[in-house]
Amino acid sequence: MENYSLKYVYQYTFVAAVGGLLFGYDTAVVAGAIGFIQEKYNLSPAMTGWTASCALVGCMAGAMLAGVLSDKLGRKKVLMISGFAFAISSIGILIPSGIEYFIFFRFIGGIGIGIASILAPMYISEIAPAAIRGRLISIYQLGIVTGILLIYFVNAGIAGLHDNAWNVDSGWRWMFGSGLVPSLVFIFLLLPIPESPRWLAKQNRWDEADRILAKVNGRENADKEIISIRESLTEKQAPFSDLLKPGLRTALFIGIVLSVFSQITGINVIMYYAPEIFKATGSGSSSALMQTVWVGGINLLLTIIAIKYVDKLGRKKLLLIGSAGMAVCLAIVGLAFYTESAGGYWVLAGILLYISFFAISLGPLTFVVVAEIFPNHIRGRAMGVAIFFLWLSVYVVSQTFPMLLESIGSAYTFWIYMITSVMAFIFILNVVPETKGKTLEQIQEMWRKVQ
Structure with a gap:
């Protein structure tokens, strides 16, 4: 029965993880395109930052809509909406138009990213057995980094089709337009998967919820989970004000601050601007794009390692190791730029090591923690x-990075991210609890004891 159950839970997790692949694909596509867009439209540093980060305003809107919509319509239907948003964005940018239309369609794509960033890990958390929930939610992050690596290859391939003039004129549009293919795959894969059993239970569709839980957990565990879910749902749909009550207030604080630290430690500077950073070390365009593929490859490899150990070592230990390692690596990158030794391998080595530490910690585990710390009756809106x-932080970092480079230089910019990594370590050490091995209902009970 265990293998039979695992077949279904991994199948459903895989589909949700394709939402993560779209997330990574659509956010990182700008890394290969931004230099060509900047050249085509002669953008200032501030406008370059806005062009690279405009999708993130849509991400914020999608994140706020996702919880409310999914509580009403269900997790599956709203994930489907995110797939259509990705597709519309890809088609819209592929059609030649001005920079204002590009920004509009990136906003639409951002809505899809924001929705997927909440609902894919939420769906997995609500269907996964407690013993392997961390591993399964981390598979969502594996989807993200796979999408990032895939688009790095696609970007490099498209950029190599013709000369620089073609890339500046229209090559970058094909980079964005290529997102149509994974969007349609995601929509197709969503069709046969079931709705979240915990959402079904909230709608009093207990028979359906019971059948799905029995599929993924086995009959005995399903019976236990149904009892726990019934008890947890005695609390009615809660207003936003409930998030400010003792216990829930602590959970919300942890969720927000951990989400912010996962971004202000500089990860999206690497993901969005990696080719431009490597060009600053003296690499040419094609060489910089291939070095960016290395970044994506290391990210993928180390995320797989995180998936293996998250339910063994626990969330907190990996978060501490990762944030400490990130701080050291960012110090090295800043020093390489400061001493003007960036032309060697120090910047590439420092960034690859930084990515390694991020990929075993704040990368996958932010979504793991945020997806599991909130009670059933308010999880959608709290997430x-x-x-x-999280998306507000991505926007601020992406918007300000070109301006920081111009005003204070590369070394001090990377040292700012080093300081935030140290702050993340201190926060995790003192505030973030360990949730390894606990059911969602046991975690909910933990917050009741916090007064």
């Missing part, structure tokens, strides 16, 4: 608030 702040 919406936490992930809104």
Whole structure:
């Protein structure tokens, strides 16, 4: 029965993880395109930042909408909406038009990213057995980094089709347009998967919820989970004000601050601007794009390692190791730029090591923690608030990075991210609890004891 159950839970997790692949694909596509867009439209540093980060405003909107919509319509239907948003964005940018239309369609794509960033890990958390929930939610992050690596290859391939003039004129549009293919695959894969059993239970569709839980957990465990879910749902749909009550207030604080630290430690500077960073070390365009593929490859490999150990070592230990390692690596990258030794391999080595530490910690585990710390009756909206702040942080970092480079230089910019990594370590050490091995209902009970 265990293998039979695992077949279904991994099948459903895989489909949700394709939402993560779209997330990574659509956010990182700008890394290969931004230099060509900047050249085509002669953008200032501030406008370059806005062009690279405009999708993130849509992400914030999608994050806030996702929780409310999914509580009403269900997780599956709203994930389907995100797939259509990705597709519309890809088609819209592929059609030649001005920069204002590009920004509009990136906003539409951002809504899809924001929705997927909440609902894919939420769906997995609500269907996964407690013993392997961390591993399964981390598979969503594996989807993200797979999408990032895939688009790095696609970007490099498209850029190599013709000369620089073609890339500046229209090559970058094909980079964005290529997202139509994974969007349609995601929509197709969503059709046969079931709705979240915990959402079905909230709608009093207990028979359906019971059948799905029995499929993924086995009959005996399903019976236990149904009892726990019934008890947890004695609390009615809660207003936003409930998030400010003792216990829930602590959970919300942890969710928001961890989400913010996962971004202000500089990860999206690497993901969005990696080719431009490597060009600053003296690499040419094609060489910089291939070095960016290395970044995506290391990210993928180390995320697989995180998936293996998250339910063995626990969330907190990996988060501490990762944030400490990130701080050291960012110090090295800043020093390489400061001493003007960036032309060697120090910047590439420092960034690859930084990515390694991020990929075993804040990368996958932010979504693991945020997806599991909130109670059933308010999870959708609480995650919406936490992930809104995640996307707000991505926007601030992406918008300000070109301006920081121009005003204070590369070395001090990377040292700022080093300081935030140290702050993340201190926060995790003192505030973030360990949730390894606990059911969602046991975690909910933990917050009741916090007064």
